[in-house]
Amino acid sequence: MTEIHENNFLFNTWYFIGTSKEIKLGKMKRKVIADQPLVVGRRKNGSIFIMRDICPHRAAPLSEGCIIGNTVECPYHGWRFDVDSGVCKLIPSLTEDQKFNSERISVPTYITKEQDNLIWVYLANDNNFTNKPYIQPYNLPFSTKNAIIDYSCVLECNIDHAVIGLIDPAHGPYVHKQWWWRSPKKIHDKVKHFEPFLFGFTMKPHPPSSNSFAYKLLGGKPLTEIVFQIPGFRTEEIKIGKKTLLSITIVTPISESKTEIRQIFFTDLNIIKILSPLLKIFTRKFIHQDANIIKLQQLGLAYNPKMMLIDDANTQAKWYYAIKKEWNDCIKKGREFQNPVKATTLKWRT
Template sequence: MSSSTTTGDARTSAEAPPASEFREPPREAWYCARSAGSLAPGAMASVTVLGDQIVIGRTKAGRLFALRDRCPHRGAPLSGGQFDGTAITCPFHGWRFGADGRCQAMPTLVDGDVTDPGQVKVGEFPVRESDGIIWLYMGAGLAEAPPVPALTLAGATRCRVAVSVLVEASYDLCVLSLIDPGHVGYVHNSWWWRPTATAREKIKDFEPLPFGFRMKAHKAAANSRGYRLLGRPQTEVDFLLPGQRIERIRMGERSIINATFATPIDARRTLLTNVLLSDLPQLMPLAPLIGWAGRAFLRQDQRILELAQQGLERKPTMLLLGQADRLGQWYFRLKRDYAAARHEGKAFSNTLAPERLRWRT
C-alpha cells in the first residue's frame, strides 16, 4: 500500500512520516512462518512471506530448512515434489536437492555431460524454531536485526494454543491494530470480553525497548470480563519490530504470555498469529476454549481490517490523532528509523523517550 498519513496532534505533527514508510515491511526481520507443531520430521510445506514463495521442511534427523520454492531448472515449485526426509525431488524433471539447497542429482544426465549437479544451488533462508513457532528471516545482515522474541515462562509450559487468520489487508494496517487501544471497545465488544459503553479514561506509562516500546506493568483493565476472571492481574505489553505484540500477565509465580505476530504475505495480505503460553496448570483443560476465543478475536480484527483496507484503497490516507494514536505514530517512526539505519549500514538506535499517555477506552 502506498499511502500517506496526517497527524492532527499539534505536538507531533512534525513527526508525520513520509508516504514511503507505508511501503514494504523490512526484509531484515524475523517473521512467524507457522506453528512448529505443524511440521513433523520428514514433512515440508510452502509458505509465502513478503511475496517470496519458500519451501520449509524438517529432515528425518530433525533439521529445519528453508529454501526458495523454485527449481532453478525451469521454475517448478519444489514443494510440489517428493520429500523423502533427506532431499526433495523436483516434480518436473526429477532434480534432487538436499536440505542445504545443493543439487545432488540430475537424472537426465549421462556420462560425458560435463555438468556437475553440485554447482547448482537453490537459495537458502535462515530459519529457526523457538517457543513452538518457526521463524523465517528474509534479508541480509542477520547480526544487526531484532532477535527472535523470547516467550519465556518461569515454570514448565502447561498450556500452549496457537491460531492464525489470514487478513486481506496491508501489513501496516494490521500492525496498527496490535497497538490500537481505541478499537477494543468497538471491535472486540463481545459480552465475554468487553461489553460496549464501559469506556473509561486510562493512564499508561511507556518506556523504549531496543527495538520497540513497553507499556509498563499495571493492573489489568477493570472493564474487561476476561481480566476480571483472572482477578485483575498485573500486565505488561511489549511492541517490537517488525510487528509483534507480546503481553505478559503475571499471577504470583505463574504467568500467561499472549503474543500476536503479523507476517506480511504480500502487499495486500497479512497473516495474524496469536500464541498463548502459560505455566498455569489450571489452563490446560481450557485449551479448546482459549483457541476458540483467540480465533474469535482475530476474526473480529479481520472483518474490520478488510473493510478499512477497501476504504484505504479508495483514498490512501490516514489521520493519526490524539494520545490513543501515539503508539501508531511510534510504530511508523521505529519502522522508518530502522529502514534508514539498515540503508546506511548503521546500527539501529531507538530514539523514543519514556512517556505517559492517557486515552479513553
C-alpha cells in the same frame, strides 16, 4: 496529525514461520513471507532448513517433493538440492556421457532459528536474502511445547494496517463489543506507561483492565506486560504469582495486500488450560472481528485517502512508523539502531 507512509516490507530482520510442532520430522511446508515463497522442512536429525520454494528448473514447488537424505527432491523431474547449500546434487535425466555439472545450479537457502518452540527465518535485503543477521529473534519470556490455542487468519491488508490494528487501543469497545469483553458504555480513562525496548516498546506491568470480565476469571492479582517489536510481533505476558499466560500475536506480510495474523497462547495455568475450548471460541471471534473491520477499511483505502493518527491513542502507531523508518535508515547507513521511542505515559479512553 501524522500521515500514513507508503508500505514497504522490512528486511534484515526475522519473520515468524510457525510453531516447532507444525514442522514434523522429515516433512516440509510452504510459506510465503513478504512475497518470498519458502519451503520449510525438518531434517531427519531434527533441525530446520529453509529454501526458496521454486525449483530453478521449471519452477515447481519443492515443498511438494520429498526429503531424501540431505537433499530435497523436486516433485516434477526429480532434481535434488542439498538442504544446507541449496546446490543441485542430481539431475536424473542426464545420461552417463552427458557431462553437465549440476552443481552450477542452486536454490537460495535462508538462515533459520528455532527457539522457545517457535521457528524464525531471517530475510536480508541482499539478492538471495541470506546475509548475516545483525540481530537475533526476540526471546519469549515463557513458552511450552504445546500451545493451548493456536489460531491463524489472513487479513486483506498490508502489514502496516495489520500492525496498527494490533496496537490500536481505541477500536476495542467498537469492534470487540461483547458482554464478556468491553462495551462502549463501560469506556473509561486509561493511563499506561511505555518505554523503548529493543526494536519496539513495552508497556510496563500493570493490573489488566478492570472492566474486562474475561480477566476476572483468572483469579488472583494478575500483572500484564506488553511488548511490541518490529516487524509485527506482540506479546502480552500475564503473570499470576509464579504462573504465566503468554499471548503472542504475530502479523506477517504475505504480500502487499495480504497479511497473516497468528494468535498463540502458552500457559502453565491449569484454570486456563481447562477453559481453553472457551478461549478458542473467543480468540476466533476476536480475530474475525478484526479481519472484518480491516476488510471494511479496504472500501475506503481503495480511494487512497489521507489518514490521521491522533493523540495518545495513536502514539503507538506513530512509534511503529518511526521505528520502521529508523530500522531502514540505520541499515542503509550501517550504524547502530537508535530506538526513537521515549519513555512516556499515554492516556486514552477505552
